[in-house]
Amino acid sequence: MSREKKTKNPKVKLGKLEKKEARVGYVFILPWLIGVLAFMIYPLAQSFYYMWFNIRITPLQTKFIYVGTGNFTQIWLENPEFPQQIVTYLWQTILEVPIIVVFALLIAMMLNGKIRLKGFFRLVFFLPVIIVSGPVMNMLVDEGAATIPAMNVQSIVTALDSFLPTSLANNIGDLFSSMIMILWYSGVQILIFLSALQKIDPSLYEAAKIDGGSKWECFWKITLPTIKPMILLNAVYSVIFLSGNEQNSLITMIQSAMFSGTKEKGYGYASAMAWMYSLVVTLVVLLFFLLLGSKKDIYDRQVKRRKRQMKKEARQAKKIERRGIRNVKKLEHARKKRNYKTYDGEGDYR
């Protein structure tokens, strides 16, 4: 009995060696702990503090004027730019991330297959990983290298406009006009997918083939469930990349607010904006977590259901057993007291 408890409950007293090992583990991650405290938690707390203030920097001193929620009302109500940008940001991210993920998966699967000139194609598709950087991208967009000249974006927008709301149609139009950039952002995602695909055991495919599974079925039943965590990972990576890079107008907005010397704006205002923005980003990340993370495939669900059922049965069996023991004890107790009429709590008298 006691041994069983030990294996079940991890909170046993550590042995001497284990204690020492735990201490060494802390030593190994100590630099990171210090770093997190100094470069993440401390600034995070401070920016939380800042956002309730209007901070003015004068040559002599920094003035903190408490404004309460003033910064927030200013952001959301007085200045229409920020809410507008947030809406565009949401549309763009929600449209672009699936495209990036799907394209990355497609390319990774093609690169993983038996193709000639594999080295060359890999060289081409990984190139964006190296080159993608703010100013370079800006320059390329400015000089018109980012759009395919053969694609007539305007006609697409007008075609879409006839059956979609205007804002959505415009966003999709933007999507097409920056298609190259979007594809360029999928370099790292291709790498992640490729390394995940290479880890899939080929014998799985062979077994499926013997059982008469087509390629299509293999893809849906083997490839996709295996790389599902990678899809989530890539979606999250894409969201974070898209919201943190310099093409993002919200980022430039925050930066310009931070260093604008005007009375209303400043560190406090920018902090409040950054907090709002990161809240939105976190929500988007959560959205993708909910969309991609929670759903299990059919097999997993069946296994889980079966497990739950078995657990329930076991619990019931135990309950019956326990009740039996209790009843016996109670009966004995009652017999000792010579009181034969007892209530066992379950509804019937004995």
Added chain:
Amino acid sequence: MFGTKEKEGAGKQIIVYGLLICIGFIYLYPILYMISTSFMNREDLLDTSIKWIPSTLFVNNYIDAARSMDFWASLGKGILIAGLPTLCNVAVCMLIGYGFASFQFKGKNILMGLLIFSYILPSQVTMIPTYVLYNKIKILGTIWAFVLPALFGNGLNSPIFILIFYQFFKQVPKVLIEAAKIDGAGYFKSFVRIAVPSAAPAILTVFLFSFVWYWNESYLTELYVRGLTTHSDWTNLVIQLKNFTTNYTETRTTTGDMATDLNETIRLAATMLSVLPLMIMYFFLQKHFVESIDRTGITGE
């Protein structure tokens, strides 16, 4: 995926290659455009009959752009700015990843959660207080603004690197470490002698990614290392490219010997110059790059 069956339809082959070439072209298009336009002179640019191949190889664009960007100095500084934090990143993230992977201690799950959270958190939230903090400890406008966080495992994208090392060291058989322990090696010795040499592919991956990301980071570099208001001498090619327009006109008015006005050929030449060092590095290392990714599995699972 598409090649597991013996019988391959020709149509399918064509589709696969067609897609690969089409998407590959989309990937290459900006680069090809950049290369071809950067060699054009003004007449070529205005001549509508010339689309891709310039009539002469006009190298003056590059000379002008390089002079305006202060190419060699910026290159050297850029290598330092990217290289030093990268070295710290590799060393420290390896240590931390090893700590997470091979020791059991209380609160490990919470700390791992914190690690992932620190990656998801947009850097804009902490940007302003960090700026103030750096200013307070007098490292703003020096390379320490990048090196110091990297030394404490909080550099650019450090959580990803820690996770890569974590993933990698979890695959290293524990027997190896235990054997070393029996032979009398301490914890640190077994780390240095056994774990580190076995992690060569992970080290290469992390080094390359870290270098590339630091190299391409213009925003934080300008904010912390250059100092947005102080403007120290630190700079890299990407920042030079960002401020190219103002720099170019400045150099042009001061020296007065650059004949051409600023036009897109020069801008693209400058873009090319800022990309070139990384491209050269990539062409030399791409074999290792791809292979090491195959072996490490750069996945945070």
